[in-house]
Amino acid sequence: MNFASDNTAPISPEIFAALAEANREHVPSYGADPLTARLTDRFKTLFETDLLVYPVATGTAANALALATLINPYSAVICAEEAHIAADECGAPEFFTGGAKLITLPSSTGRITPMQIEAAMARAVAGGLNHVLPEAVSITQATEWGTIYTIDEIAAIGEACRRRGLALHMDGARFANALATLGCTPAELTWKAGVDVLSFGATKNGALAAEAVIFFNSALAAGFERRRKRAGALWSKMRFLSAQLLAFVEDDVWLRNASHANAMASELFKSLSGLPGVRIVQPVQANEVFVAMPEDLIESLQVEGAVFYRWIDVPGEENSVVRLVTSFVTTREEVRRFTALAARHAARLA
């Protein structure tokens, strides 16, 4: 009953097999290998457009490199205050950009709106040269609260960005989970809706360590390769990053893994809803369930062996909030055991 995070899960078997397959003979290093060469074509097909794709090992590297490539040091990125780039990367965007600012917008669901972006821009412009001027917006899909932007919402943000000359970055650490929920194409969720750069996540969904920075507008990618190298993020044995990413999108591995994780979260949601003293505090649209429950219940569940994190600062919530994350290895059995325990203890404590 481990719901701590999707990054406590192992490597998806298809991806591990691909690593084994790639582990043969001499292969040119630093990305001059056949697997990396295949990667670009594969992703062009997947996203139905011309693009540039750069593998890296971590989501923080993907996000920070993407943003540093998009903006100047004297500017800013607009994002939600819960955004991973703002709250959980120990200042990586500030480091990689050379000291740009993140302008964080309050949000109850992890999502920001075109109106908020417009207002932030207006404030920044009014401040003149004393203020950093935003040059990009970053949204997370699925968000840090397990919610999802609809295609129309993204398109509206994309439109606001275009009007204001802002680049649009999407942190897609859980992109597959969003896609699985929406049932749309990767293209519809990104460049067709105005996204310029995507941090395409695989690690949380079955890779060993692999993300891809995808530029849908190659003009925006200038300098990315040197930035990746000088960030220590260019692998000499690049084939092992590319192999992961190829296996990830082959035969819909990524979507099957994400769909399964989402289904498990949905099960948790259904079974926990309505238990006495328990409240689901966010819409469950991907693979995360945020649940407010009494301290006693939390402790009882932990005593029984359930693993999960407490979350902090949920606006307007008095009970403690815990985060339950499902993944491609979460089993229906685990979910059942957990929800049965929750039901039993909730009833006892009611």
Next chain:
Amino acid sequence: MNFASDNTAPISPEIFAALAEANREHVPSYGADPLTARLTDRFKTLFETDLLVYPVATGTAANALALATLINPYSAVICAEEAHIAADECGAPEFFTGGAKLITLPSSTGRITPMQIEAAMARAVAGGLNHVLPEAVSITQATEWGTIYTIDEIAAIGEACRRRGLALHMDGARFANALATLGCTPAELTWKAGVDVLSFGATKNGALAAEAVIFFNSALAAGFERRRKRAGALWSKMRFLSAQLLAFVEDDVWLRNASHANAMASELFKSLSGLPGVRIVQPVQANEVFVAMPEDLIESLQVEGAVFYRWIDVPGEENSVVRLVTSFVTTREEVRRFTALAARHAARLA
């Protein structure tokens, strides 16, 4: 016949097996796993001292994080002009340190001397506040020219550093190769000789992607963990870095791999020495052989399928110089085929 680089080689089987072994069940992320916990003890035993060990995926990340932790942005690192940090990391040390300088010293073998360090310090001090003040020295062992510092040479550098208040960093991308040649202990080659921080390389010697930054003086490590996180170099599935490093040093895998590579380089050296028109331009002390040979010979070898790089700027050399790198997968058969071809063509062209 691939002598392009030791990073074109695959993953050593023992290390791949360790990845498979680690690929089970849920495990706490970001280094809170049992394998990472074991790592510190393992390296304490290996180096016979107290130490801190931090895994990362690339040598550039290891070097740049180590240096940024050791020095201030307004200071400098003294190194050889051939040093990987100066010549091959696209400015990573400058980026990670916030704009510190590398003061590069000329060297014909990749090695620098205490006298050079002393002179560089004297110049910097004489320049007063207009000059950056060196706070660290970085040496590479084995060097970028395939040569090796003796223990005494390192100890003399360590002594010079202590006198001047300089930290001593060792880029050990090929540390195992140096150790295999010298036949000494890891302790003798590092902290006992005055090394404060070691970039301990595994990738070039059989890992998928794994290096370790080892601090022998824990007071110097302040802030390292936050720097690693904000550099995007902290893996969520850290166990897969730690597993590689544990397997690497288990049962002497690293030393066997390195010894084999060194032996193959030695074979190349012996068989190529004395061929007409061919000259070995550096002592062969690790797994690299730098050979000056006529253009015609280079082309003939490449036509026959031999893979290697031309090298540049060998002082005082008129012929073209090529670099031949051996690794744990280089076979005696490959070496024989290559040297036989070289002998045949050299004779033909003489």
Next chain:
Amino acid sequence: MNFASDNTAPISPEIFAALAEANREHVPSYGADPLTARLTDRFKTLFETDLLVYPVATGTAANALALATLINPYSAVICAEEAHIAADECGAPEFFTGGAKLITLPSSTGRITPMQIEAAMARAVAGGLNHVLPEAVSITQATEWGTIYTIDEIAAIGEACRRRGLALHMDGARFANALATLGCTPAELTWKAGVDVLSFGATKNGALAAEAVIFFNSALAAGFERRRKRAGALWSKMRFLSAQLLAFVEDDVWLRNASHANAMASELFKSLSGLPGVRIVQPVQANEVFVAMPEDLIESLQVEGAVFYRWIDVPGEENSVVRLVTSFVTTREEVRRFTALAARHAARLA
């Protein structure tokens, strides 16, 4: 009737005379001159303690250099969201620190409290390595809202900082105005209350361009001089910075100038209070008056030649808010003309 800013004022005559006096003969450059030598002693006497004092030309340079010297790139500074360093320096602290974050706290009067600082620290610590860890607090005295911390309030913040190992920086761009109001000694307002570093402002109060960074704890100043040089903030003709600062504090010039400016603000406050439709939105404790008034009144005043800025985002205020700043050259006559006009138009529009 110019109330735009205290930096639209000219140079105080005593300071200009000191520049003329300093403009003789050859003098050693870069601070090795007699005036700069005298500066340290003068400020030691003024602050009744041992200290280090470094002149620079702008408040932004003073603040950013002070903060960069106090903290690490992977950490943060806690400040009010109205703080000049956060809102008006175009990211200078982020640039100088190498990408540290500013953690901004909401405040209705520009002042933050020990409880807020404690809460921010608790949140940061709870976030572990994913979060930047604050290493300093910065407060502005007088604040950007023209209010003043009492000595006890500063001492309480100082105490909170000591408990948490935080350095305490004071942005004293209007330090003289605060001192004039409180009638205490410079020592009481700074190091005796726990302030480690002071940006001591002179430009807004009569200098051409001169501020001083004062370290009350010399151990915290390591590296400051090289940082100042590499920031392009070290003057070759340093005597002209030092001359300004010496003249500024000689014969109480600074306190007379500030007292006059404060008195003029007080006049404005008294005469504007109670006018129909007009509301003073902040306590007037230094040389700034923030006044909410109807648009029509604002326009009428501007038509009559009054110069001032509109201010933005005053919490809970519906009318427009303007900022009136007085300085050492503001005349009683100007104030009378302005308030008479305001009275006349306010009555007309009522």
Next chain:
Amino acid sequence: MNFASDNTAPISPEIFAALAEANREHVPSYGADPLTARLTDRFKTLFETDLLVYPVATGTAANALALATLINPYSAVICAEEAHIAADECGAPEFFTGGAKLITLPSSTGRITPMQIEAAMARAVAGGLNHVLPEAVSITQATEWGTIYTIDEIAAIGEACRRRGLALHMDGARFANALATLGCTPAELTWKAGVDVLSFGATKNGALAAEAVIFFNSALAAGFERRRKRAGALWSKMRFLSAQLLAFVEDDVWLRNASHANAMASELFKSLSGLPGVRIVQPVQANEVFVAMPEDLIESLQVEGAVFYRWIDVPGEENSVVRLVTSFVTTREEVRRFTALAARHAARLA
């Protein structure tokens, strides 16, 4: 007899008068004043072209801001190894650019050649992504060795830059001295010869503290203003920078000052040449004379009250080398006394 530096001199009387003149009444801050407005037109006339001109207080700020605006953090600037930006700014270019490298070229006279630039570019390109790629060249006019590039030499460098897509920056801390020697127009020495950006120096030639960054290609200036602000280099009382620069170029003050300084250096050169044991080690083309002389002679001169610096590392020189700098306040009498003393002691020691 002070020949220490041109920055030990006081303020030229015309410039001081302009400061006094500017010191009246309220004036809009941060550059919105009439003097700053006039500056652009004045410099357009002076340089006979459209341009952007930005005042700052120091040469280091001018150079570092110019370079940071021209290049990316992952690139490099090519310059002479004696260049002020490389040798005397404590890493300011590295700081402002976010960690770009300076690629320094050896030079015996402070001047670099198109061939050297071409070779450096070829090496950098050959290094691929592992190397930083130069994006700018910086030359100093007059050089740090008191020598001067001819217009043709600059044009040849400009042509080399254009071929390779490099921006061309000129550090003109002593631009007036070069101009006075060459007798050409400011336009001929800059944009007509391919210079894109000029650090136009005034401080060493009579200003209190004033330099101007001049962009002849406005497209290259994007972001400069925000960079200046966040570097703490934007003065609130900007009029006092602009007043200096206007007075500097009014009525040929700058050229008269520079011509006088050059003439004094020329006198020194003539009178010292041929003294026994004395050798002028660089062509004297501006206001600096580098003289090799025996230690005894140096000490004798210092004992008699002459002030100057020893210089270091003159290639191929055994005697000690001293630098004699003249300025607009150097008198013929001072030069006569100094050379008479030198003649007397040289004869005595011969």
